[in-house]
Amino acid sequence: MTNILELRNVTKQFGGLVAVNDVTTDIEEGSIVGLIGPNGAGKTTLFNMIANYFHPTSGTIHYKGNDITNVKVDKMAKLGIARTFQVTRPFGDMSIIDNIMVGGYLGTNNTKDVRKKAEEIYEYVAMTCNPLQVASEVTTVDRKKLEVGRALATAPDLLLLDEVMAGCNPQEKLELVECARKIRESGVTIIIIEHDIKTIMSCSDKIIMLDRGSKLVEGLPQEVGNDPRAISAYLGEDYVHVEG
Ligand SMILES: Nc1ncnc2c1ncn2[C@@H]1O[C@H](COP(=O)(O)OP(=O)(O)O)[C@@H](O)[C@H]1O
Ligand SMILES: [Mg+2]
Known part of the structure; x- marks a missing residue:
């Protein structure tokens, strides 16, 4: 198993605010990884650092074994990293x-x-x-x-999807999940930020949950779904929300 992406102690501060705090994780090549967490948890900021829209305050990001921590953003597409925007443009x-x-x-x-x-x-x-x-x-x-x-x-070889399913109905979400699966089958690794927990749990190989900038839990969807820390910080409310 090869990691396409390796984050080590990645931190981003905006003035006094620590938006992403000491995040370390590996993304396996060919997987779909769900990135979840409450609003303001630092998910988009993490994407922005992987895509080099801005650079971490500290820590390193390796992609295909190469240090890309401070690569210029206009080089990213050539390297094979593409992203979508939470607000479509x-x-x-x-x-x-x-x-x-x-x-x-x-x-x-x-x-x-x-x-x-x-x-x-x-x-x-x-x-x-x-x-x-x-x-x-x-x-x-x-x-x-x-x-x-x-x-x-x-x-791309690595695709970052920031809330692509937001504002879509259940049928449309299924279409987007189907689309993500097809893209993965073509060999592309995908990280998805998504608030619909059922949907993200159903299509991810691994879930990473951020809370106030820090990685709170990481694991298989069923592991994260049963983790008391994840339930109390985020999933509890959201499951209720989804059910309701
Ligand atoms: N460019 C920025 N400048 C200042 N603060 C920012 C910037 N981007 C994000 N933040 C702050 O960082 C925190 C994390 O934001 P964000 O990564 O957008 O969270 P999420 O995507 O998980 O909702 C928030 O408190 C947000 O206000
Ligand atoms: Mg966001």
């Missing part, structure tokens, strides 16, 4: 296909190839809107799928 006045194409120019300048690949990705993520529709006009679930498609266009 399509180019609203561009078509779905043109949006997906943006990421495709990384490996080639051939527009015909890039368009063909974008059309494949459009089919792959199973969007229901017309591919020539303007991005600002599509439904939430299609906007989420577009976000995944734009990330996939860069041909």
Whole structure:
């Protein structure tokens, strides 16, 4: 078993606030890992450091055995790390296909190839809107799928999905889970931030739970689901929320 990503004592401070506190973990190649925890726990901040939107205050991040802790953000796509944003940011006045194409120019300048690949990705993520529709006009679930498609266009090995299922109904969440499974089967490692505990538990090989910046528990979904610390810090309320 190979680790695609290794975090060691990763900490991020914003002034006096410790947003991520001394997080150490390994992400196994080819797995789906669920990153959970209350709002403000530091999940997105952790993604931002893995994707090098900003660098840790201390600690190291290794990807495929190489230290990427302080790599510039514009090098990340070439390295094979792609992410989606919690708040989707399509180019609203561009078509779905043109949006997906943006990421495709990384490996080639051939527009015909890039368009063909974008059309494949459009089919792959199973969007229901017309591919020539303007991005600002599509439904939430299609906007989420577009976000995944734009990330996939860069041909990543590691995909970071930040709350892609938020705002989607149960059926749409299932579609996104199906999509994540397909992506994993194609060899891509995925880390997903998600609040719907049942959904994330059902599709993850491992769960990491953050609480106030620190890693509180980590393990198989059923282990984390039964962990008293996880239940009292987060799962308790959320299970009630999900059931209700
Ligand atoms: N760029 C930033 N500057 C200052 N504080 C930030 C920044 N990004 C996040 N934070 C703070 O860090 C903490 C963790 O935020 P975040 O990682 O977004 O949490 P989560 O994604 O788990 O909800 C919060 O208290 C948030 O306000
Ligand atoms: Mg967040």
